[in-house]
Amino acid sequence: MVTKNNLQTEVYKINSDKEFINDNFLLMNKTAERLYHTFAKDLPIIDYHNHLSVKEIAENRKFDNITQIWLYGDHYKWRAMRTNGVDEKFCTGEASDWEKFLAWAETVPYTLRNPLYHWTHLELKNPFGISNKLLNKDTAKEIWKHCNKLLPEDNFSVKGLLKNFKVKVLCTTDDPLDSLEYHKKIRKDKFDIKVFPAFRPDKGMAVENLNLFSLWFNKLQELTNIQIDSFQKYIEAIRVRHDFFHQNGCRISDHGIEVPYAEDYTQQDIEKIFEKILLSKELMQDEILKFKSAMMYEFGVMDHEKNWVQQLHIGALRNNNTRMFNSLGPDTGYDSIGDFNIAISLVKFLDDLDKENKLAKTIIYNLNPKDNEVIATIMGSFQDGNIPGKIQFGSSWWFLDQKDGMEKQLNTLSNMGLISRFVGMLTDSRSFLSFSRHEYFRRILCNIIGEDVEKGFLPDSDELLAPLIKGVCYYNAEQYFEFDKA
Structure with a gap:
């Protein structure tokens, strides 16, 4: 188990050698590592421009599944899915939330060198604790179940x-x-x-x-x-x-x-x-x-x-x-x-x-x-x-x-x-x-x-x-x- 800011989640790993999103991700030298871990990592956030739903904050919404919190309204992911040949019903249409998540998981391996690949795995690591289990069609069901199991917890409410x-x-x-x-x-x-x-x-x-x-x-x-x-x-x-x-x-x-x-x-x-x-x-x-x-x-x-x-x-x-x-x-x-x-x-x-x-x-x-x-x-x-x-x-x-x-x-x-x-x-x-x-x-x-x-x-x-x-x-x-x- 990994404990971080009161979130207790199981860590998933593909192998024990090196995590993809590891502690020194994007830090290419020892000075960069020192600067990040000593001075930047733990600072609070002032997010002075976003399009978050203030209603969902006020009501402290809890999400039923990861599709709701991750794919609803995300036009970055929709563009990638369309480019990958995914039908619109899996982006904004009538497909089920699981079907939409699976369609995204099948798209993720094709987003290499697009920032979506990095963002996807950063967001799976924090807060869900999924470390170096890469999202794809084979891992989709396991990751879906893991995230959905956590979402009812108070720590995974909006607040x-x-x-x-x-x-x-x-x-x-x-x-x-x-x-x-x-x-x-x-x-x-x-x-x-x-x-x-x-x-x-x-x-x-x-x-x-x-x-x-x-x-x-x-x-x-x-x-x-x-x-x-x-x-x-x-x-x-x-x-x-x-x-x-x-x-x-x-x-x-x-x-x-x-x-x-x-x-x-x-x-x-x-x-x-x-x-x-x-x-x-x-x-x-x-x-x-x-x-x-x-x-x-x-x-x-x-x-x-x-x-x-x-x-x-x-x-x-x-x-x-x-x-x-x-x-x-x-x-x-x-x-x-x-x-x-x-x-x-x-x-x-x-x-x-x-x-x-x-x-x-x-x-x-x-x-x-x-x-x-x-x-x-x-x-x-x-x-x-x-x-x-x-x-x-x-x-x-x-x-x-x-x-x-x-x-x-x-x-x-x-x-x-x-x-x-x-x-x-x-x-x-x-x-x-x-x-x-x-x-x-x-x-x-x-x-x-x-x-x-x-x-x-x-x-x-x-x-x-x-x-x-x-x-x-x-x-x-x-x-x-x-x-x-x-």
Whole structure:
């Protein structure tokens, strides 16, 4: 038996020589091993961006089987299964949970060199204690039974798992119209782990689809009891919801955008555009861009006023497959990296706010790796000397959330910024098992620094290196977000 953070599970091994996910996984030298095990491994987690179900946290859900906790909603796995020739019924369809698990197990051996192979076995080891029994069609039944036997235990409830992973703070992703009832319940229940909302107002500027926008707009009027007949009234109503989120612990916003919206516009332009919106008249493309630009500016101002952090997730090309979008809806694995030019508009967005001294702390994530150096150099133009790392080059995101992508992001940041001030990793996930990605990141970080030490590029000094490792893995985020004041 192995005992870890109160989880007692049987260890499965293929052989006794060497585990695949062993203590020194991804650590290629003795310095990397020392840095990870001494300074990174046992630090708590601040997961400041994810898509976890706050309802399941509040209700402390227990899962009936591993498919429910592992495969439901996981479009990373669905994409791999489809690529492997697996029928849709085993991804999102009517197949039983066992059949879906078996289909995934049969796919896993084909994911070699994809991060899914690493993540799968990291997640089987912690929390399930399955060490070096590789998942495939032959081991599927045994692993299925083992995991399902553990899931009814209290330590495998949602709250039990969060405690096991040493999560201290997490931020869900929430629409401004959300009641935040489950966040309130978690706070009322005095759960040890802080669960805060994040303000994601994408629907509030999605005027390219006026039918859907109107539904959101009407609910905003009802919630705020404001008759919205002008753009200024619209911003007033949005601000009411922004205030409501702040009162309920929110200290961070999030924006999923193709490009930074920063078109020139006048107040008269926006009022005329808003009049068309009120009349449900289709907008021209330049009007859509001006409206989004105005909204992003206003959101930025609100965030600055409350000392929030604004996150910009830039560059996704979404819902590429019309047939499957019509069948399954969004966020089901049919998105990709976009190929947009962002430099000029990003500079203008940041500069428009900075000129008025209204630029909030900002994290910028890119989905296209061609933009790494662009973002890393732009952010240096807007550091103000008052807040360490005020403008952040965000952790490698989505399709870049893998070993190669992490290394490139860390190296670019090191070359063109200060890696010592980086706020570190997040899961961006819908799964309660995905916190192993923090371990994955920490191992990669320690290996990069360890290799530099071994090659003589950095001094072999724990006094110098420990603050860097500890800061990036935990303490920088603690200082930057100031969740202790929420």
